[in-house]
Amino acid sequence: MEGEPVKxxxxxxxxxxVVSTGAGGxxxxxxxxxxxxxxxxxxxxxxxxxxxxSGGCCEVKxxxxxxxxxxxxxxxxxxxxxxxxxxxxxxxxxxxxRSMYVYPPGTGKEQALLTIDHPxxxxxxxxxxxxxxxxxxxxxxxxxxxxxxxxxxxxxxxGALEGNLISSIKQPVMGGGCTPTLVxxxxxxxxxxxxxxxxxxxxxxSSFTLSTAxxxxxxxxxxxxxKPKDIGGACREACTDSDNYxxxxxxxxxxxxxxxxxxxxxxxxxx
Numbered sequence: 138m139e140g141e142p143v144k145x146x147x148x149x150x151x152x153x154x155v156v157s158t159g160a161g162g163x164x165x166x167x168x169x170x171x172x173x174x175x176x177x178x179x180x181x182x183x184x185x186x187x188x189x190x191s192g193g194c195c196e197v198k199x200x201x202x203x204x205x206x207x208x209x210x211x212x213x214x215x216x217x218x219x220x221x222x223x224x225x226x227x228x229x230x231x232x233x234x235r236s237m238y239v240y241p242p243g244t245g246k247e248q249a250l251l252t253i254d255h256p257x258x259x260x261x262x263x264x265x266x267x268x269x270x271x272x273x274x275x276x277x278x279x280x281x282x283x284x285x286x287x288x289x290x291x292x293x294x295x296g297a298l299e300g301n302l303i304s305s306i307k308q309p310v311m312g313g314g315c316t317p318t319l320v321x322x323x324x325x326x327x328x329x330x331x332x333x334x335x336x337x338x339x340x341x342x343s344s345f346t347l348s349t350a351x352x353x354x355x356x357x358x359x360x361x362x363x364k365p366k367d368i369g370g371a372c373r374e375a376c377t378d379s380d381n382y383x384x385x386x387x388x389x390x391x392x393x394x395x396x397x398x399x400x401x402x403x404x405x406x407x408x
Contacts, residue, residue: 162288162301164250169392171214171241171250179209180360180382180402196226199237203399207383213242217403220246221295222259229258231407232270232282234296239399249290251303253400255407256283256296266296275312282408283307283319286400304397306404319401321347325394327401328353333362345405347398358398360384362405380406 172178183200199219205211221235237253238246256266269280284306291300306321313319319327326348333343343362346355363381382402386395 162303164289165303165392165396167241167250168396172386172392172395175205175214175395176386176388177205177207178214178384178386178399179204179207179211180384180399180406181209182380182406196230198226199235201237201403202242203239207385209381215239215250216242217253218246224260225258228260232257234259234266234294236291236293236295236298237403238290247290250288251396251400252287252289252291252298252300253403254285254287254291254296254298255404256285259296275308275310278310281308281310281312282404284400284404284407286396303393304400306397306401316353318351319404321397321401325349325357325397326351327405329405345401347394347401356387357390357394358384358386360398360402360405382406 181202181204183202198221201217202209202213203215203217204213217237217239219235219237221233225233225235234257235255237255238249239251239253240246240249257270258268259265262268267279267282269277270282275281285298285302286304286306287298287300288303289301291298293299304322306319306327309318309320313328315331317329317331317333321327327345328348328351329345330343342364345360345362346353347358347360348354348356361383363383382405384398384402386398390398
């Protein structure tokens with residue numbers, strides 16, 4: 138009827154969800170529809186049998202399942218899969234160039250809602266996006282780590298993608314000092330504990346926050362790398378790259394901010 142507001146097809150469910158603070162696109166609308174009502178999600182890296190059997194010597198493409206809740210037993214909301222060159226995975230891990238596609242369960246990367254691109258090292262250094270990542274600390278811009286988050290499916294060479302950019306998540310020079318820090322679009326901040334990673338992951342949860350200002354307020358989201366619950370879980374983490382993250386969103390978090398939190402958790406997993 139004349140005078141009634143016209144709803145775009147496929148987004149009528151999002152009347153109460155703020156999709157974005159600036160960026161936009163069909164993929165971000167899809168993220169809003171899937172994660173709009175979720176305050177807690179669990180990110181679990183799947184365990185490749187070949188990598189487990191080889192004790193981590195055979196590095197395969199990372200895959201993740203994103204589920205409702207924080208225990209990994211809820212409904213599967215999203216899946217994610219890495220694309221990278223085999224030689225780079227084996228010779229340059231964990232700082233190799235790679236792309237990560239996030240898509241609804243049961244589909245594939247061509248239906249990706251988000252594309253997460255990690256510029257890193259490659260065996261042919263002259264063509265690498267960031268040949269110094271992971272080897273020189275974070276004392277210079279060429280040595281700092283980071284990812285770019287794009288709307289929808291972006292095809293191309295991992296580490297050198299171009300598309301509808303949603304967010305750029307970067308490690309600052311010097312890495313934040315005693316407070317490991319990532320900066321999202323120069324306006325929000327991921328901050329973590331002074332020490333994390335390595336064997337500590339088998340004993341302790343490591344907590345990170347996504348905040349609108351430095352200080353670990355977590356007013357956008359918080360996420361934890363979860364320690365193994367039993368001996369079997371500890372063995373899996375020791376022999377593979379398998380990790381688990383629980384993410385809690387603030388009630389007013391936008392779809393863009395939820396995408397940033399998810400991408401940040403994956404970047405922390407890389408690091």
